Amino acid sequence: MRKLPLLLSLLVLASPACKKNEPPPPPPPPPTTTTLPPAPSLSSVTLGNAIGDDKQVKDPLLVFGVKDTIYASVQTAGTGHVKLRALWSFVKGEKTAKVDETTIEFESSGPNTNEFHVSKPSGWPKGDYKVEIFLGDAEVPATTKTFKVG
Amino acid sequence: MATDEKKKSDDDMPDFSDVKSGASSTAPAAEVFEMYEIKPGDSLSKIAKRVYGHGNEWPKIFEANKDLIQDPNKIFPGQKIKIPAKS
16 A cells, blocks of 8 residues: 555656657648649631631631632640641642641730631632641641632 | 643642731730742842832841841742741
């Protein structure tokens, strides 16, 4: 029985020591992920014979009249330097004849609508045509649209 | 014979020399141009006259190609230059 006070004293002395246990280390910060802005990309191409102030084709067409101005409305997205090239060609069997080639460059900070257009005051020869849209300096078109005049 | 056939075939293709073209963007400060390959006998003023109707607009072409052309009097066949769109 004489040992009981001594035991209690030891317990009292020991208890603060238990409270001095090191707190668990804080959880590691979440890994920092560097998200690069999305690179410029081409989302859609629509052909028509008229566009609005927003550069979008009003009524999509694939057959045009000989006196039409032909528009290609090109939607792009992403950020950075954008270079778009439109190559218009007349297609006759295996052969093609270049009609026009126009390039547009700009600094993009998000979605944009771009338009390319061609007209021929003397009238378009009837037949098959195509417009190829190239992104950057690529030699392969990002997309190709075919259409007819006649 | 093959050359004659090719010429005849090429001649079958329509003439698109009077085609008018252009482009624009909703992006601010978009630059629109056509690429042109310099041919023997070309000068910037000749190209400017053909494209813009006035030879004295050649500085516009020179300014757009300063990375390629150091001297406006020295251009070479085969060089591909930017022709800014008519403003």
